[in-house]
Every structure is written in structure tokens, then in C-alpha cells.
Amino acid sequence: MTADSLRGKxxxxxxxxxxxxxxxxxxxxxxxxxxxAPAAHATATGVPGGEAALPLGDADLVETRSTETxxxxxxxxxxxxxxxxxxxxxxxxTTRGPWRVNVLTVDPHxxxxxxxxxxxxxxxxxxxxxxxxxxxxALAGVNASFFxxxxxxxxxxxxxxxxxxxxxxxxxxxxxxxxxxxxxDARSGRVLMGHLGWTGSVxxxxxxxxxxxxxxxxxxxxxxxxxxxxxxxxxxxPGDVVEFTPEFAAATPSGAGVEVVLDRRGCVVRTSAQRGxxxxxxxxxxxxxxxxxxxxxxxxxxxxxxxxxxxxxEEGEELPLRSGLSGVNGRYRLTxxxxxxxxxxxxxxxxxxxxxxxGTTKDxxxxxxxxxGRMTTSVGTTMDETAAVARAxxxxxxxxxxxxxxxxxxxxxxxxxxxxxxxxxxxxxxxxFLDRP
Numbered sequence: 001m002t003a004d005s006l007r008g009k010x011x012x013x014x015x016x017x018x019x020x021x022x023x024x025x026x027x028x029x030x031x032x033x034x035x036x037a038p039a040a041h042a043t044a045t046g047v048p049g050g051e052a053a054l055p056l057g058d059a060d061l062v063e064t065r066s067t068e069t070x071x072x073x074x075x076x077x078x079x080x081x082x083x084x085x086x087x088x089x090x091x092x093x094t095t096r097g098p099w100r101v102n103v104l105t106v107d108p109h110x111x112x113x114x115x116x117x118x119x120x121x122x123x124x125x126x127x128x129x130x131x132x133x134x135x136x137x138a139l140a141g142v143n144a145s146f147f148x149x150x151x152x153x154x155x156x157x158x159x160x161x162x163x164x165x166x167x168x169x170x171x172x173x174x175x176x177x178x179x180x181x182x183x184x185d186a187r188s189g190r191v192l193m194g195h196l197g198w199t200g201s202v203x204x205x206x207x208x209x210x211x212x213x214x215x216x217x218x219x220x221x222x223x224x225x226x227x228x229x230x231x232x233x234x235x236x237x238p239g240d241v242v243e244f245t246p247e248f249a250a251a252t253p254s255g256a257g258v259e260v261v262l263d264r265r266g267c268v269v270r271t272s273a274q275r276g277x278x279x280x281x282x283x284x285x286x287x288x289x290x291x292x293x294x295x296x297x298x299x300x301x302x303x304x305x306x307x308x309x310x311x312x313x314e315e316g317e318e319l320p321l322r323s324g325l326s327g328v329n330g331r332y333r334l335t336x337x338x339x340x341x342x343x344x345x346x347x348x349x350x351x352x353x354x355x356x357x358x359g360t361t362k363d364x365x366x367x368x369x370x371x372x373g374r375m376t377t378s379v380g381t382t383m384d385e386t387a388a389v390a391r392a393x394x395x396x397x398x399x400x401x402x403x404x405x406x407x408x409x410x411x412x413x414x415x416x417x418x419x420x421x422x423x424x425x426x427x428x429x430x431x432x433f434l435d436r437p
Contacts, residue, residue, distance in 0.1 A: 108189025161329030239290020359398025
């Protein structure tokens, strides 16, 4: 199927009209999958795909399931496979488990509610999944995107890839071909999965000067050769051009380079030979480093700028943004059209870890699942095992969201899984279900 029904005539997006989209690597073989949820009824246990045991460990393991109806069209199923704790030194190799899996199933045609992505007070900060569920007034939710975490302690919640909230693109799809995005339309319940692409530019309305954009709400890199220059416009090494919105943080990133602040019409409010400022409601800013600093000042000279953007699916077709559209980033597709498609790999990422999964069934239900891991009470899953679980849960199409210590599921503001660390980790964003239109 195509992504046509997620496309529309309007571009939607930011109130300022500056929807930013960055070029991303496109994997030609990985086509986006659109699922429209038709009327469907959960099985007696509420587990998508029926009663088949999870394909984890030895065939003789005892598996128990319990199901709770949370709201019309919404169920929570708890699955425990294996009864004996694993030896601490065999968590990565045991075939006896145990495994603890929590499955949240939403039937868009039987519920009055909807799924959306949310973040904390600002995009660059982090919040616990339980707090994100509570503060948004949601019934339930799971952690979602990969985020910078310890790689950038000043802005730890910065999504590493797509971040789309209420039709506003606040983080562009990354160039990593492993990125697998999950996009949901709150109004229709339709879901799109795949690696989105992005391109963007800024153009002076009077002079026609054009400058490509690299990022949205992501701190630009200052070339080492230019870090000590008193005048940032003298740098001859390529840098970055980035747009920032008020949602990013209390202030834009500071440092060497230039910054141009725009009003909601795109007209220049002020320019600065240093980066770092507070943005008022309706304002955006453009930052540039390296030789792009001088280019940005030239492009901004004369008054008003127009930001052009294009968000595309993996077939290169435009995907306009509109109110109600949410999107988060994952790493690797697990299933596509009912087939396991996770790539072969080695290293800690592919070893057994806690996992968070998002996907859709053949009949259109949306499923969010967590698998606890790195514990003697639940050993976690490899990437191959995760894909097998997704398929066993009936997920025709599924992506692997952020996992490890981030994996968390909250219902009514309370954790229903057990995070692998000593406490629940604060994360960048979450997918939450709100039991209201």
C-alpha cells in the first residue's frame, strides 16, 4: 500500500510556516507501509495474533498471559514465559528465560481515543515515561525515540532522528539508513513506518539568495579550525546551518558562529555575531557556523526569508504535515508485510537487551510492547528474538524503538514493567494513548 492517505493538500506544520525537513539516506528496498485500522475485535486474551506461544527459548517453557481492558478498544496483556530465574552469568545465553512482555493494544475503530507523541517541558530535556504519561493526561504510553542521552549532557533529550509532534516537525530524520520512523495520524488511526527523507532551504524573498539547511533544533558543529576566530565570518571551512524553534530549550545553543532571529512572518528581528538567545513565541532563529556564517548573513540581508521544506516517504513522495500527525524515530524495521526483515548484526546493540516495539497488525490494530531485560527475572531479547516476538504478536509491520535502560511502559501514571537500571530512566519522548478524541 502507499502513503497517499497520510498526504494532504496543506503543508500543516509550524505556526510560523517554517516546517524544516532534512535530507536523509533512503533505503530503496524498505518501502513504507500504511495501515488503516478497520473494525476489528481483540481475541479472548487481547493478544494480537491469537494464542500462539512466544518463540523464545525452549519449547517446553511454561507461558502465562493475563489481559486487562483499559478502555473501549484498548487492552493490556502481560506475558511471562519461563518460571525459574536465570543464572546471572547466563542472561545472554540461556534458553530457559524467563521473559516478561507487556503488550498494549489499541483498536482505532473501537476506541474514542488516539495515539500521539509527546515530550517534556522542552524538546532538549528529558522526562520519565511515567511523568510524560501523567502530564499529558494519557491513559498509557511507552518510551519512544532514540535521543542524545549522555552524548550531549546540555541537551540530552534531543531526538536522534525524526521528532514530529502535533504536526510540527521539531527534529529532522537523520541520515542513518538504520533509522526506522513510526508516524501515526491521531484523527484516522493510520500508521506509516519507514525511513523518511527531508530537505530544506532558506531563501531571501527580495534578493533570491538561497542557503541549504542541515538540521532543525540540533546544535551546529563549530569547525575546529574556526573555533578561535574573533570574527566567525572569516572562517573558510564548511559548517552547519540550523533552524531553532522556541520548543527546543529556554535558549538556543551558544558559541562561535552567527544567529539571525525571525518573526512569525520570516522577517529579520535581529542578527548577532555570536550564537545563543531566547526566542519569544512565534519567533524562530537560524544559526550558522564555519563559512556558512557569512553566507547566512548575506542571505538574511534585506529583510524577510522564506523557508521551504519537503518531507518524503521512501518512494520519494511528499508527506505534508498537518495537525494530529506524530512521528518518532527507531532503529531497524523488525517486520514488513509479515516478514522478518531485521538485519544481521553483532555487538551490544544486537545482543539481549530490554526492548520497546511499535507496530500494527494485519487487521489494523496498533500495538506497543515492552520486553524487560538484563535481569535474572527477564533476560531480554536479541534483535532477531525481538523481530520473532513482533511477528508472534501478529505485527505485520513493526519497528524497534529505543530500548535498554529507556524501555518503560506506564498505565495511569504507574510503571507496569521493570526497567533494567536501578530506577526509571528519563527519556526524550514517548508514544502515549489518550482516551479522548
